[in-house]
Amino acid sequence: MACSGDWTKVRIEVIIVGPGVDQQPSRIKLQVEHPSKYDDAALSGQELRRKLGGGQWESTSFDTAVDLRALDDSYRAAARILSPALATAYVQHLAPGDEEDDLLEAQITVSALSLVPEIVATIEEEADGISRKWLTDTRVERKNLTDEQQAEYDRLEGMFLSPERILLTVPHKAQAETKERDTDGTERDLPTSTTHLLTSDNGTYPLNLNYWEQRVLAAEEKRPGFVGWYRNPDRAVKESLAIAYEDNHSWKALRPDFLFFTETANGVVVDIVDPHGTHLSDALPKLKGLAQFAENYGGEFRRIESVAEPDGKLRVLDMGKAAVREAIRQAVDAKSLYASDLAYDYQ
Numbered sequence: 001m002a003c004s005g006d007w008t009k010v011r012i013e014v015i016i017v018g019p020g021v022d023q024q025p026s027r028i029k030l031q032v033e034h035p036s037k038y039d040d041a042a043l044s045g046q047e048l049r050r051k052l053g054g055g056q057w058e059s060t061s062f063d064t065a066v067d068l069r070a071l072d073d074s075y076r077a078a079a080r081i082l083s084p085a086l087a088t089a090y091v092q093h094l095a096p097g098d099e100e101d102d103l104l105e106a107q108i109t110v111s112a113l114s115l116v117p118e119i120v121a122t123i124e125e126e127a128d129g130i131s132r133k134w135l136t137d138t139r140v141e142r143k144n145l146t147d148e149q150q151a152e153y154d155r156l157e158g159m160f161l162s163p164e165r166i167l168l169t170v171p172h173k174a175q176a177e178t179k180e181r182d183t184d185g186t187e188r189d190l191p192t193s194t195t196h197l198l199t200s201d202n203g204t205y206p207l208n209l210n211y212w213e214q215r216v217l218a219a220e221e222k223r224p225g226f227v228g229w230y231r232n233p234d235r236a237v238k239e240s241l242a243i244a245y246e247d248n249h250s251w252k253a254l255r256p257d258f259l260f261f262t263e264t265a266n267g268v269v270v271d272i273v274d275p276h277g278t279h280l281s282d283a284l285p286k287l288k289g290l291a292q293f294a295e296n297y298g299g300e301f302r303r304i305e306s307v308a309e310p311d312g313k314l315r316v317l318d319m320g321k322a323a324v325r326e327a328i329r330q331a332v333d334a335k336s337l338y339a340s341d342l343a344y345d346y347q
Contacts, residue, residue: 046059046060046061047059047060047061071104071107071108071111072107074108074111075087075107075108075110075111077111077114078110078111078113078114078115079110081114081120082110082113082114082120082123086123087110087114090106090110091103091106091107091110094106094109094110135153138153139167150238168238168239168240168241169238169239170239171197171198171230171239172198173198174198174231174233174239176205176206176208176231177190177206177208178190178206180208189206190206190207190208191206191207192204192205192206192207193205193207193217193229195221195226195227195228195229196228196229196230196231197228197229197230197261198230205231210275212275212307212309212314213257213258213275215314216257216258216273216275216307216314216346217229217258219346219347220258220260220271220273223260223262224262225262225263225264226260226261226262226263227261227262227263227268228260228261229258229259229260229261230258230259230260230261231257231258232255232256232257232258232259233255234255234257235255236253240255241255241256241259241272242254242255243255243256243289243290243293244289244293245282245285245286245288245289245290245292246285246288246289247282247285252282252285254274254286254289254290256272256273256274256290257273257274257275258272258273258274258275259271259272260273262302264302269301269302270300270301270302271301271302271303271304271305272301272303272304272305273303273305273307274290274305274306274307275307275308276306276307276308276334277308278308278310278333278334278335278338279335283333283334283335284328284331284332284333284334287306287317287328287331287334287337288328288329290304290306290319291319291324291325291328291329292325293319294319294320294325295325298319298320303318303320304318304319304320305317305318305319306319307346308334308335308338310335310338310339311339313345314345314346314347315338315339315343315344315345315346316343316344316345316346317337317338317342317343318344321342323342324342327340327342
């Protein structure tokens, strides 16, 4: 089914306006084909029929009036793909007046454009590039904004098509449970630590850790030069270290459990240690993300390690070793890596 009318090549100019200060609108120019006019909003098409089991196809031409409700549904779908703001802005660009026919044609054009993958990809890439430039240009100035205003820019950073390195905010406060509840409803105080970076007024931090995590913390506290540790938040906040990994063609965030700080002859160094289960479907994608992070930024940390207990014993993969990273890239499951000679007993 196709809209009737002459098909002509036209130049489409998409205007993208964003939150940058003193920024001029950016324009994307695309060479596309679309109907330049519509004959009383009519649709023409051909119906093909043949008998069950075989036989010749019989073609019948038809003309029918456009279903305005269907067009409205198509436009709404296009707005979800291109974003409502961009779809509305482009309709207004094509039909600056209030003529109903012009608005109808503009909405049909937007609906058609949203069905062309190359156009959608080009718009997304251009918007991604503009956003990155705005955030780079305003990186320092944004530090003077309120938390609410900075949150809007954080939201924009979260919309990037690919991961982007951003600054980690130094934590000043944290919330943590101080009690645990047994199965019978009885509450009791959690054990505490005095070496966490953030503590309450009495100098303690509640330990709400599973068995693996308790063993990792106990081992790290015994290491020479140990200064303190930070429980990395498991939610999307500015104080949480997030490491990008790809799973099913989608970018997600791994948030390692622990950051440990150690005093050395060259100053304080940071270690990333992440107790890591092997039974979940995302175990291997997370390992690959951690390995790639070590490849890119390993020089900024003393250790980047992943700990697991595949067969009743804690084992560790050292992401600082090129052979370990390469094995992770080639692996088909996570558990076998911890059982291999590439891993060490964690102690």
